[in-house]
Amino acid sequence: MTGDHHPSSRPEPRIRSWRENAEAEQHLTNSVGAPQRYTEARTPPGPIPVIARLHWETDGPELRDTVALAWTTTHVCVRVLDHRWRTTAAWIPASDVTRRAHLVTRGRHEWTGEPLERIWVLDDDPGGGQTP
Template identity: 50%
Template sequence: MAQEALSWNSGRERWQRLVNEVEVPPARSQTTAPAPVACVARLVWEVDGPELVETEAIGWTPAAVLVRVYDRRWRLGGAWVPVSDVRRRNTG
């Protein structure tokens, strides 16, 4: 049996804003690594409140970090959050 194709906004009733999301920094100030960096990010949801999420940092500036966000409440694959809301995760 074939699976029904969902539209890009099929889960919109679950979407929430990230209260601690910051504006995307200018491209010239962004740095990326050859590989993602394991981290723990504090995400503050509009309805559900704060939570700590094990994720990866994929870009940063002195003031903000781009972290991957794989959550049904978020329609994008990542979000920029303040550097104070992210810490490296020890993977070894």
């Protein structure tokens, strides 16, 4: 039979373990548990570009360009893709997060007036989200 492989003849996939980087893992001292109720970023326009202040227990404070995935009035869930952190996001105080983009609406529907497209434009983008 062409294309069939015996399971033992396939190379073993490399399975990453949460404990693989245990010696590098650190706690974020400004993180808290997820709240019971929060607002999620919807698509479109999607997660909000932000600068987050992460307080690593060993390495200290770090400013990071990332995105806000959800929020409450007091805390924001930001994406944290770092070998020192076990998950892909962390809830941190809103005071440690600064928005780095603004929402732009492009075009309106001819009859309803509803926005045709809503995108996040970085605050330092001189073109205002326009493509060249």
